[in-house]
Amino acid sequence: MKALVIGGGIAGPVTALALRKAGIDAVVFEAYDTTADGVGGMLTVAPNGLAALKIAGLGSDFGDPLRHMVMADAQGRTLGRITGGTSRVVTRAELYQRLRELTVAQRIKVEYGKRLVDVESHENGVTATFSDGTSESGDLLVGADGIRSVVRGIIDPDAPEPEYVGLLGFGSYAENSGVHGDPETMYFVFGSSFLGYWELPDGTIAWFNNLAVPQPMTTAEIAAVPAETWMARLREAYGDDLPAKQLLAHSETVIGAGPLEIMPSVPRWRRDRLVLVGDSAHAPSASSGQGASLAAESAVQLARCLRDIPDLTEAFATYERLRRPRVERIAARAARTNSNKRGIGPITRLLMPIMMKAFGAKAFTKDQNYRIDWDAQVSR
Numbered sequence: 001m002k003a004l005v006i007g008g009g010i011a012g013p014v015t016a017l018a019l020r021k022a023g024i025d026a027v028v029f030e031a032y033d034t035t036a037d038g039v040g041g042m043l044t045v046a047p048n049g050l051a052a053l054k055i056a057g058l059g060s061d062f063g064d065p066l067r068h069m070v071m072a073d074a075q076g077r078t079l080g081r082i083t084g085g086t087s088r089v090v091t092r093a094e095l096y097q098r099l100r101e102l103t104v105a106q107r108i109k110v111e112y113g114k115r116l117v118d119v120e121s122h123e124n125g126v127t128a129t130f131s132d133g134t135s136e137s138g139d140l141l142v143g144a145d146g147i148r149s150v151v152r153g154i155i156d157p158d159a160p161e162p163e164y165v166g167l168l169g170f171g172s173y174a175e176n177s178g179v180h181g182d183p184e185t186m187y188f189v190f191g192s193s194f195l196g197y198w199e200l201p202d203g204t205i206a207w208f209n210n211l212a213v214p215q216p217m218t219t220a221e222i223a224a225v226p227a228e229t230w231m232a233r234l235r236e237a238y239g240d241d242l243p244a245k246q247l248l249a250h251s252e253t254v255i256g257a258g259p260l261e262i263m264p265s266v267p268r269w270r271r272d273r274l275v276l277v278g279d280s281a282h283a284p285s286a287s288s289g290q291g292a293s294l295a296a297e298s299a300v301q302l303a304r305c306l307r308d309i310p311d312l313t314e315a316f317a318t319y320e321r322l323r324r325p326r327v328e329r330i331a332a333r334a335a336r337t338n339s340n341k342r343g344i345g346p347i348t349r350l351l352m353p354i355m356m357k358a359f360g361a362k363a364f365t366k367d368q369n370y371r372i373d374w375d376a377q378v379s380r
Helices: 010-023 047-056 092-105 152-157 219-224 226-240 242-251 293-307 313-339 348-366
Strands: 002-006 023-028 042-045 064-073 076-092 109-111 116-122 125-130 135-139 138-143 163-174 183-192 194-197 206-213 255-262 274-277
Touching: 002 010, 002 125, 002 135, 010 023, 010 047, 010 092, 010 293, 042 047, 042 092, 042 293, 047 076, 047 135, 047 348, 076 092, 076 348, 116 152, 125 313, 135 226, 138 152, 138 163, 152 274, 163 242, 194 242, 206 226, 206 242, 219 255, 226 242, 255 313, 293 313
Parallel strands: 002 023, 002 138, 023 109, 064 183, 138 274
Antiparallel strands: 042 076, 064 076, 116 125, 125 135, 163 206, 163 255, 183 194, 194 206
């Protein structure tokens, strides 16, 4: 069996590696002409995602460890604390590089400059046509081409598009700010607006935040606005909130990470010999902290289904049954978090510790403890 994997970012290589482990050949097709070395911001791979990546062949010796999460308000009061397994905070560029090295080591072919324009399904397989006039045939095609998936539109021309949640992401580093954090701990502050931070080994504070902006802006449009202008808007938005006031005062610049988007429920994940994985099917907001982890899980589950169920239709249906309830539940919780990122009122501030203790921490821990049993037989 040969799989055509569309998308060479994170989900695509993980899918190809998992398929190879299942005994299925895979070729990855990337729309851009070159590799994505050095591209992207920070992300977190949760324990469940690390477990899925381990199945695909990637160790967890990347990024920095994260063991604790603390929720607080802008007056420094702790609203909740979560202690679980070890996550890894990593740049997308480093994770991409590690996956690229692994695909090379396993001799998985990755072709660049292959922008998909059409797919034809026939009785014995699929044929993908690319913008450079070339084509490739295989037994199935996997759309791992992100939140603006071309494959999703081919499967269902009426498929929804990603939705902007009204927040732009920014981040930077603050030195000598007087703000400190416990080792391997990330802090999430809900005040006038949301802010997250953690302390690096050298004492520098890495921080990221969200700014409510009615209309979405691309990363290029954000970059076209002087950093000083964004910094002024952030300082105005946070006012005397702590530790935001200290961090912003000791940061020389700010980097725009882009708009926060979420993928509505996608009605159709599959058609004929085509199927979706990762953000093309389920892109929870970055507020979930689970985007990359869920993509890795889906890649592994798809590979298991194709390994154990000979009929493609049944394999795809089983894969969707295994994945859809989990990813949509996490996406719904992330959507609720987005509303809190715009600022919380006094009633929410009072209730949040109770809600965190009763519901939030339990659900969060359950998601992180999720593990896929690769060796178990998949049944229909």
